[in-house]
Amino acid sequence: MTGLRGRLVVVTGAGGALGVETSRRLLAAGARVAAVDHRAENLEASAAEFGADYLPFVVDLLDEPATLAWGHELAQDHGGVGGLLHLVGGWRGGKGIVDADLADWDFLHDNLIRTLQHTSRALHDSLRASSDARLAIISSTGVAKPTATNASYVAAKAASEAWTLAVADSFDGSHAAAVVLRVMALLTPQMRADKPNAKFSGFTPVEQVAGALLALWDEPADRVNGRIVDLTTS
Template sequence: MTDTTEQGYQGNGNGRLEGTVVAVAGAAGPAGQATLLRLAEEGAKVVAADADAKRLAQAVDAARFAHGGATVTGDTVDLLDLAATREWADRTEKEFGRIDGLVHLVGGWRGSSTFAETDLSHWDTLHDLLVRTVQHTSLAFQSALERSGNGRYLLTSAAGAGRPTSGNAAYAAAKAAAEAWTLALGDAFRKAGGEAGPPAAAAILVVKALVNDQMRADRPNAKFAGFTDVKELAEAIAGTWSKSAEEVNGNRLWLTPKP
């Protein structure tokens, strides 16, 4: 597994994703909203999904409004249902003729003050949010991403997965499991391509935590040291298509200093 700095993934903002179709899971949150905007700006046709229909509609409308003429659609999908997730992938490929990316932004956090106070119900919740949804989207979209010839499966993860703290045992373990699953997908892409190189790439974008404009407004005195702005994350996501699938596949792309 190779570590790559964010610098190599900076974009030029000139529509480098024209003609691509990118699905975004967990699109209604701040990171999802920023990603929809950036992908639309780069010319991609964006297919967004979230369990929150109201917030999803707002995010889709904002991306359309910001980039006139952009194709941005939204689906309310239960990503804990493998059949529903496969149906979303099949429907998307049938409608647009291809799928060039799945950006996985489904998140959630649970924690405790100490290791001894860990509530194992937190694991159950985080397993569903952070692991099961990754399993379902990866299984549902693998074949379409391979058919793309330059597909991307992109997972956003946390630096804490590699250095868990005592109160974050469930969260860090779930993030680590999701990373391992994503890297296994990357190995499947590698094997599918053989000597020609992988037809798609699976990669992990690593942050300490995310910050957005609303958080800064709510806490004007907070420093958010080491946090990654959601716009910076969105730029890094779009920038992964500026490299070959072989260069991206199996990598952890650090958007925060490595611990």
């Protein structure tokens, strides 16, 4: 394995707490980060902190032609892409099967599924051609036990898992791997600061998730490709 040093890793949803922590660790490991968000202001603080190896990009990942053009240009300009950590999130609660607002499904479909489809298609060939690429998403433990009040959310997460496992199948025979990491919920530093006495039972700190993402490069691709990893038990 060649590790992360010198690799260009795409982090989508880079302006969120997990995106920031993951970018920080990638840079510390010697990688370069192509940080993607839909708003420039979400990337400004990290760009100021992280320096020249942190490359901020504002991309509307719901616009497939724009995403394809950006992804192809990125791979061409940098001699390929060595990873895609798709951290675009979104959550909506529900009120049961009949009373749920299906507008929530539209939001979740776009944020959790469509953005993944567009980015994975844009970067697929570069990832597959890489010597040791990884694609990963963060999913939910709720997929294993859906509830009526969480139907739209877990359905969208299940679909994103299925897409990722299909990408894993397309990586068969290459040195790339696609992996699903599951959490019940993320715990951010801001959440701890806001509620210092809360226990956050079952929550997974973003630091732990970021560490698990980087650890995907510690094993050969054929050992991790297509795996679903539950971080609540690790």
